[in-house]
Amino acid sequence: MENFRFEEQKVTSLRHKITDDIRKAIFNGQLKPGIRLREIEMSKQMGVSRGPIREALRMLEQEGLLVSQPYKETTVAEITREEVTEVLIPIRFTLEQFAIRKALPNMTGSHHAKLKEILAEMRDAAQKRDIYKIADCDLAFHEYLVSLSDMINIISTWKSIYNRIRLHFLSQALAYENLNDVYLEHEVLLNVLMEGDMDKISEALTVHIHSVKWDE
Amino acid sequence: MENFRFEEQKVTSLRHKITDDIRKAIFNGQLKPGIRLREIEMSKQMGVSRGPIREALRMLEQEGLLVSQPYKETTVAEITREEVTEVLIPIRFTLEQFAIRKALPNMTGSHHAKLKEILAEMRDAAQKRDIYKIADCDLAFHEYLVSLSDMINIISTWKSIYNRIRLHFLSQALAYENLNDVYLEHEVLLNVLMEGDMDKISEALTVHIHSVKWDE
DNA sequence: TATAGTAAGATTGTAGACAATCTTACAATG
């Protein structure tokens, strides 16, 4: 088999698909913060027993996207603006900066190409003013970057933080002055990434991560 | 009922007790990193069905204390030293500093007294060279402090980070030059906490959180 | 002897039924 390696098989189980589906529904804005999730209802809709649904709920609860009270209910979390600006964003920055530092030596042209690909989609979404699609691309971009660090524990922490930030923004109907700015910031980031100067990267990253504007 | 309020009832379910028991076993050093957890075996030992055990496993997995592969196995996580020093500790510092800033205005003499109480236990444990007990007191001290911030989402993130740091230290058989130093550092921290000067607190906190020494 | 095939046992995943708890509405009481 020489210089070739297959990718590891991703065997998955129901709880993972269900977790993803619920997370997607949250990020599509279909399950808004505060809404209650009923196990039986979901189990009927998905055609699945409550077991794997409950496991998915426990995972999402631990991720910080759901809140549950024993024998009562589990609801979609409500994240405050203060948590986002004062805690989640600083942590995200710490994590992502570190991940990029680890990822840099691993990065090749094909990784750059993949990132460019994602940005092309994002530019497209920006023109169509599709805010959910932009958010998906933003996630894809940063997640791909972080995943190149190859530090599995960091990745999961990062996701959990990132998701809570995203949840807050969705519920706040955040407004970018210009959606295209989001795209442009990523382009700047990608350019300094290709240069490989960590100081410049940190600079671009801090600008980007803190640049979100609210509607007030 | 005038000036009196009851504390909220903590209704709990099996999955929470199981989660706590497994976590304790990990922190007691009885379940070491890398060890495999078998659902059936645990279910027999605890006299409980596999349902709540599986939910507990999913929670601990999301906490970063366990690692699982679908249809294969779930094991106790192995945390690298690099993750601890370069990511987990910086994040912990960010979180705890923020939590204390939020907690300060809420802190009264009775809170100080509670912290002193914990430290008394810790001094005791240091004399007896009981490293597990010291670790418990350390957790109690910082968790109490963080919980005073009243920001529930921060607390859970903090715990997850803190636990992984602790897991790493336990598996590394860390050596303090002098166990009593741990106690003394906390005393310094408590003193500046009572003064209430945030700059001094940050200073004491950063010294304390970064002060752990390895065995090499 | 190295490789592939096979089958048994172990383990994890899922389903469905029953138990415990909570919520709600309504009746009883003063």
Add this chain to the structure above:
DNA sequence: CATTGTAAGATTGTCTACAATCTTACTATA
């Protein structure tokens, strides 16, 4: 009319049994 008691239904928690998948040891084949 405000408060307490009660019972029905809804929902979550737990258990048991069965299905799917994995691991291991053994056999067959070249």
